[in-house]
Amino acid sequence: DTGVSQNPRHKITKRGQNVTFRCDPISEHNRLYWYRQTLGQGPEFLTYFQNEAQLEKSRLLSDRFSAERPKGSFSTLEIQRTEQGDSAMYLCASSWDRVSDTQYFGPGTRLTVL
Amino acid sequence: SQQGEEDPQALSIQEGENATMNCSYKTSINNLQWYRQNSGRGLVHLILIRSNEREKHSGRLRVTLDTSKKSSSLLITASRAADTASYFCATEDSNYQLIWGAGTKLIIKP
Numbered sequence: 723d724t725g726v727s728q729n730p731r732h733k734i735t736k737r738g739q740n741v742t743f744r745c746d747p748i749s750e751h752n753r754l755y756w757y758r759q760t761l762g763q764g765p766e767f768l769t770y771f772q773n774e775a776q777l778e779k780s781r782l783l784s785d786r787f788s789a790e791r792p793k794g795s796f797s798t799l800e801i802q803r804t805e806q807g808d809s810a811m812y813l814c815a816s817s818w819d820r821v822s823d824t825q826y827f828g829p830g831t832r833l834t835v836l
Numbered sequence: 837s838q839q840g841e842e843d844p845q846a847l848s849i850q851e852g853e854n855a856t857m858n859c860s861y862k863t864s865i866n867n868l869q870w871y872r873q874n875s876g877r878g879l880v881h882l883i884l885i886r887s888n889e890r891e892k893h894s895g896r897l898r899v900t901l902d903t904s905k906k907s908s909s910l911l912i913t914a915s916r917a918a919d920t921a922s923y924f925c926a927t928e929d930s931n932y933q934l935i936w937g938a939g940t941k942l943i944i945k946p
Binding site: 765 | 871877878881884924935938939
């Protein structure tokens with residue numbers, strides 16, 4: 723399967739712990755996006771990369787959140803000192819570097835903070 | 837913040853009927869996209885319509901875009917049980933960001 727993959731699919735953690743999620747985009751896609759989705763809502767943009775450069779960050783991304791894409795391939799999203807409000811589905815998407823190109827989404831990582 | 841607003845929030849119809857969902861947005865866009873999400877699953881891209889297009893078809897899907905009214909509609913014809921899902925519109929702005937609505941929950945009754 724050459725789609726976008728995310729690991730883990732589910733993560734349960736205690737408040738105050740750090741968590742890290744991984745996203746493997748479709749190979750050769752230049753752009754990689756992270757979104758957060760809570761129940762009954764549409765996704766909210768968090769950040770995006772063009773190759774290894776992080777070009778845009780939402781104000782939703784507090785200093786507890788950090789994302790990397792070190793070699794322009796896979797990406798990680800880390801949340802430090804998790805809070806119950808961080809509980810959500812974290813979605814990753816990738817696309818080509820072209821105007822009006824489709825974003826392909828992974829299955830998401832569901833985070834539950836107890 | 838969410839730009840798109842889907843209408844209705846929920847829609848329940850009989851199998852075989854047509855389903856129409858609407859989306860309104862606020863700012864200028866490069867394109868507007870419709871996605872489907874089944875319960876607990878990832879988002880699947882359905883169709884993209886560019887800002888200079890007015891109508892697009894893909895199988896049983898028909899999308900219209902009215903940039904003067906900043907609105908779009910998604911029509912699913914001859915609905916099937918498998919069409920049961922949440923449908924989201926997303927607008928792409930000049931920074932290539934997708935801004936999403938809260939979705940329409942569609943239920944197809946057999």
